[in-house]
Amino acid sequence: MSSQNFLAALTGSFSTPCGDNPTVAMIEAAYHHHDMNARYINCDVKPDGLADAIAGAVAMGWAGFNCSIPHKVAVLEHLDRLAESASIIGAVNCVVLRDGRRIGENTDGKGFLASLTGVTDPAGKRVCLLGAGGAARAIAVELALAGAAHLTIVNRDAERGQDLAALVNESTPAEAVFQKWTGAFTVPKDTDVLINATSVGLGDAKAMPDVDTDSLRPGLVVADVIPNPPHTALLRAAAEKGSVTLDGLGMLVNQGVISIKLWFDASVEPSVMARKLQDIFGVTSA
Ligand SMILES: NC(=O)c1ccc[n+]([C@@H]2O[C@H](COP(=O)([O-])OP(=O)(O)OC[C@H]3O[C@@H](n4cnc5c(N)ncnc54)[C@H](OP(=O)(O)O)[C@@H]3O)[C@@H](O)[C@H]2O)c1
Numbered sequence: 001m002s003s004q005n006f007l008a009a010l011t012g013s014f015s016t017p018c019g020d021n022p023t024v025a026m027i028e029a030a031y032h033h034h035d036m037n038a039r040y041i042n043c044d045v046k047p048d049g050l051a052d053a054i055a056g057a058v059a060m061g062w063a064g065f066n067c068s069i070p071h072k073v074a075v076l077e078h079l080d081r082l083a084e085s086a087s088i089i090g091a092v093n094c095v096v097l098r099d100g101r102r103i104g105e106n107t108d109g110k111g112f113l114a115s116l117t118g119v120t121d122p123a124g125k126r127v128c129l130l131g132a133g134g135a136a137r138a139i140a141v142e143l144a145l146a147g148a149a150h151l152t153i154v155n156r157d158a159e160r161g162q163d164l165a166a167l168v169n170e171s172t173p174a175e176a177v178f179q180k181w182t183g184a185f186t187v188p189k190d191t192d193v194l195i196n197a198t199s200v201g202l203g204d205a206k207a208m209p210d211v212d213t214d215s216l217r218p219g220l221v222v223a224d225v226i227p228n229p230p231h232t233a234l235l236r237a238a239a240e241k242g243s244v245t246l247d248g249l250g251m252l253v254n255q256g257v258i259s260i261k262l263w264f265d266a267s268v269e270p271s272v273m274a275r276k277l278q279d280i281f282g283v284t285s286a
Contacts, residue, residue, distance in 0.1 A: 005037055010060060011263055012041035014053050015068035019044075022280050023066065026256050029276040030268040038063070038264070047074065054078050057097065063263040064096040066107075072134065079104040088141045088171045091134060094255075096262050105262055108135055109142025111255030112225065116143075116193070119244055120221050123147035125192040130185065130209055132160040135225050136197035140164055144172035151176040154185055187215040194238075196224045201232040208233040218242035227252045228281045249277055 013023055027040040045053045050071050057065055067075050072091040076082070079092065082104045086092050092104035112135075116122060125148050129136055132155040140151055151168055153176055155161030161178040168176035179185075187194050194216070200209045201224065211234065216222060222238035223246035224230075230247040238245050253273045260268050 007037075009036075009038040009264070010041065010057075010062040011038060011064055011066075011259075012043055012057070012062070013066040013068060014043050014045040014050065014071055015066075016044050016046050016070070018042055018068070021068065022277060023252075023256065025280060026253070026273045026276050027260065030256060030260060030273050033272040034266065034268055036264070036266065045071070047071070050074055051078060054095075054102070058102070062097055064094065064098075064259070066094050066259060068093060076104065078102060085109060085138070085141050085145060088145075088167065089138050091138070094259050094262060105258075106138050107255040107258045107262075108251075109138035109140075110258050111251045111253075112139045112195075112223070113142045113146055114254035114258065115246055115250035116221070116223060117146075118250070119246060120193065122193070124149050126150045126152075126188075126190055127193045127195065128152045128154060128185075128187055128191050130154050130181070130194070130196045130211070131198035132157065132164040133197070133199070136195075137164055137167070139195060139197050139225070140168050140176070141172060144168050144174035144176070148174050150174065152188070152191075153178045154181045156181045181210070184210050184212040185215075186212045187220065191220060193221045193223065194243075196222075196226070196232070196234050199226075201226040201229075201234065203228065205229045205231065206233055208237070211237075213237045213241065216241040216243050220244070221246065224248050225251055227277070230281065230283055249274060249281075249283075252277065 024042040031038045080101045086106040094105040094107045096103040165176040165178040201207045220243040222243045224232045225248045227248035230249045235245045
């Protein structure tokens with residue numbers, strides 16, 4: 001009689017469109033490397049199918065799932081509990097199914113934070129954040145909860161930027177101000193960390209957020225959320241000026257690490273996932 005276990009633990013992702021989402025390859029590389037009897041299934045779920053998809057995952061005993069566009073807010077009404085940052089951000093991209101309960105987490109900001117703490121501790125730091133969309137919101141809240149002292153939110157759309165600054169001021173111990181993005185942004189001299197959390201640079205290695213490159217300097221940490229291509233124009237300009245740079249691949253990889261920890265309480269090797277993404281994106285080093 002066989003003693004093998006042919007029943008894999010199931011995880012996956014619900015979003016649409018999702019054909020170009022490489023998370024399945026990244027997560028399954030980690031499962032394979034660590035001999036975990038688990039699968040990750042990339043599912044194209046339309047808005048009117050979300051409730052059934054979640055009920056199906058529960059019925060099949062999934063350990064959990066990621067959800068991405070357009071479900072990050074819609075998923076909230078299907079959950080029993082939210083983790084602290086997910087509750088403040090108001091969006092969930094990772095759900096844990098445990099003991100009959102559905103727990104919502106947000107790994108966008110946590111993945112960024114894990115990457116950032118590899119080069120600097122955000123506690124007490126002054127941060128300039130370009131953008132006020134979903135990624136910026138998650139990053140701002142997580143940095144604030146990690147003790148960042150001051151955030152300057154820089155965005156074209158004033159309403160979105162003001163909303164995010166107000167959220168940080170009202171819901172976290174950090175202080176935030178909004179600065180409308182008009183013309184080239186000059187990074188103030190007392191800034192410790194500059195983050196591009198806009199979509200500028202996605203799929204375009206030449207696209208540059210409107211930043212005065214003469215205000216980039218040695219000692220400044222410049223981080224970009226763009227995973228593909230990871231060597232963005234901003235990071236190249238920052239490296240030329242002697243700044244410490246951090247690419248968006250690290251944020252993506254750390255989101256995978258955090259998801260697997262949440263679903264299985266297992267610690268996986270980030271480099272396995274980083275190599276898989278580098279293969280997919282055609283880069284040799286981050
Ligand atoms: N590495 C990772 O793990 C990871 C995770 C999540 C997201 N991301 C990346 O983060 C990026 C943003 O995602 P999101 O969900 O936050 O998108 P989003 O909600 O649509 O927000 C987009 C942001 O980019 C700004 N923006 C767009 N074009 C701009 C331009 N030409 N100049 C200045 N600002 C511009 C928008 O400003 P306005 O408000 O003024 O329009 C807004 O603040 C995407 O490229 C995504 O791939 C990466």
